[in-house]
Amino acid sequence: MNAVPVAIDYLDETVYASLSGEIDHHTSRMLRAKIDDAVSRAVPQRLVMDFAHVTFMDSSGIGLIMGRYQQISVYGGRLSLSGLNTQQKKVMRLAGLDKLVDFETTGGEAHEGNPQQNEAGV
């Protein structure tokens, strides 16, 4: 079937998950498995989910974020979201996510620096 539309990078106790394409109920299950695998291996202090290359997202994306927040919280880590457009931020605020996670103003951080490992799934 389709490759998982997420690239995982590790840098300085942080896992960067760069999402791409469409996030719906179908793709979110694959994304969840890939991100959870990376987080459970690295046990990072921080997980950054980058939405700069996401072209569509319904409320399945909210469920994906809430689930990753719960997962990283178990390890005592923080969740940050980057690369969000105005409409995505609006939906996330509607769901109250701005109270749980950090919204970063710029996207593409996952591509900065020299990541130790790259698991591009696309």
Added chain:
Amino acid sequence: MKEIRNRMKLEFESRSCNESFARTAVAAFAAQLDPTYEEVSDIRTAVSEAVTNCIVHAYRERVETVYITAEIRGERELVVRIRDKGCGIADIEQAMQPLFTTAPGEERAGLGFAVMQSLCDRVRVRSKPDAGTTVTLIKTLKLRQ
């Protein structure tokens, strides 16, 4: 009742890989109204929420059939009906409450109906336990300058 100027019907298996097909097909039908980018995004998202409800909640991931009809009424009104023959909803008011979900293990946010309502002018839900549910999305598109 406004005059129906165009109509299409669609039916497909309730497989999650068809969620993208369904929202894209309805958006393609709506394209003849020359919608804005934001309106296309609203239509795609609302249809995706309704179809996901059929797959996740109505059919509980069993492969059955989802039925969609879309109509253009009057000059600018788009009416989309998404129907299933699944388990139905016993308490529609409760189901439409934000954060309510019958599939917590699936990481559902419980925001499907709230998103549909925020993106459409009207959302109607008709349902009967063990018979199925019909969700009607109504959106009047803006006149382009």
